[in-house]
Amino acid sequence: MEKSVIIVLFFVLLIAILPTNASFASKGNESLVNQDMASADSNISSLAYGSNSSPFNISYADWTEKWWQWTYSIPWNNNPSYDDTGEHCDENQHGPVWFLTLAYEHPVERTCNIPQNTALLITTLNSECSFAEFKELKTEEELRECAKNMQDFVTGAKASLNNITIPNIDEYRIQTDLFNFTLPQDNILNLTAQTTQAVADGNWLFLKPLPPGKYELKVKGEIDPKTSSNETGGNEYNGPIGWNQTTTYNLVVN
Numbered sequence: 001m002e003k004s005v006i007i008v009l010f011f012v013l014l015i016a017i018l019p020t021n022a023s024f025a026s027k028g029n030e031s032l033v034n035q036d037m038a039s040a041d042s043n044i045s046s047l048a049y050g051s052n053s054s055p056f057n058i059s060y061a062d063w064t065e066k067w068w069q070w071t072y073s074i075p076w077n078n079n080p081s082y083d084d085t086g087e088h089c090d091e092n093q094h095g096p097v098w099f100l101t102l103a104y105e106h107p108v109e110r111t112c113n114i115p116q117n118t119a120l121l122i123t124t125l126n127s128e129c130s131f132a133e134f135k136e137l138k139t140e141e142e143l144r145e146c147a148k149n150m151q152d153f154v155t156g157a158k159a160s161l162n163n164i165t166i167p168n169i170d171e172y173r174i175q176t177d178l179f180n181f182t183l184p185q186d187n188i189l190n191l192t193a194q195t196t197q198a199v200a201d202g203n204w205l206f207l208k209p210l211p212p213g214k215y216e217l218k219v220k221g222e223i224d225p226k227t228s229s230n231e232t233g234g235n236e237y238n239g240p241i242g243w244n245q246t247t248t249y250n251l252v253v254n
Contacts, residue, residue: 047161049206051172055119056096060206065179067099067121068128068200075186082188086110086249096209097121102219102243109248116253117209124157124169125221125240126202132183132191140178143199147175150240151201156222159205162215166205175201210253217249 049055055063070092071081080088081101089112093099098114100122114120129137129146137143151173159166182195205219223244 047166047207048172049119049208051174051204055206055208060204061174061176063097063121063206064123064126064174064200064202064204065176066097067123068176068198069179069181070099071101072181072183072187072189074188075184076188077186079188083110084108086112089113100217100249101247102221103245103247105242105245107246107248109250111250111252114210114251114253116212118253119209120207120217120251122205122207122217122219122247122249123221124159124172124203124205124219125151125154125223125243126200126204127151127154127240128198128200128202130181130196130198132194132196133189140197140199143178143197144175144201147199147201151203153224154203154221154240155224157203157220158222159217159219161207161217169205170203172205173201173203175199210251212253215249215251215253217251218246220244220246
């Protein structure tokens with residue numbers, strides 16, 4: 001009887017500690033959650049939303065528009081795009097999807113606490129053209145061509161979750177419809193506060209809500225540094241140069 005009690009207590013304790021062991025595989029702790037992800041490595045739908053999906057009844061493309069509206073709505077001094085630690089990770093985050101950003105001009109490692117049952121949208125590299133930034137552009141079609149020309153310089157991307165490579169990441173390229181965004185004072189574009197219209201084109205990773213635990217998310221885009229000439233307007237558009245840095249998120253889901 002005593003041996004049976006000991007066995008039962010062992011399994012009770014094992015079950016109790018499993019959630020806290022959902023920590024970084026790169027640091028030697030691979031949990032059952034990580035094993036599930038590894039077994040599903042060939043099926044990205046088990047980790048991420050497909051590009052034709054509508055998470056929470058909103059299209060993938062519309063979510064990317066919301067990402068741009070969110071990032072441009074936050075003034076420079078507390079904008080998560082220029083945050084090296086993750087201090088501003090929760091800035092203006094609302095609803096079932098949180099937005100994550102890349103690092104600019106140097107690799108960063110951020111720590112971010114994520115509410116349970118929250119999906120995560122992060123770009124691997126993206127581009128955007130607006131009437132505010134490119135005053136010579138006059139039509140939606142010109143904005144669309146501008147965004148496409150810039151994004152065409154992206155040559156690839158890498159993403160991993162707990163050191164497990166997320167496959168087929170290059171397939172998730174999305175172009176938006178025409179949308180509005182509003183720039184506050186002291187915005188990251190260094191423009192006058194205003195509302196303008198834009199078209200965006202980008203490669204994305206849209207993760208489904210993760211179980212409670214700790215995760216290491218790494219993202220890096222690759223880019224051709226050359227410029228390209230826009231034949232219709234004679235203007236040169238650089239790709240998203242400067243954003244092709246390794247961005248590491250230490251995520252704590254609770």
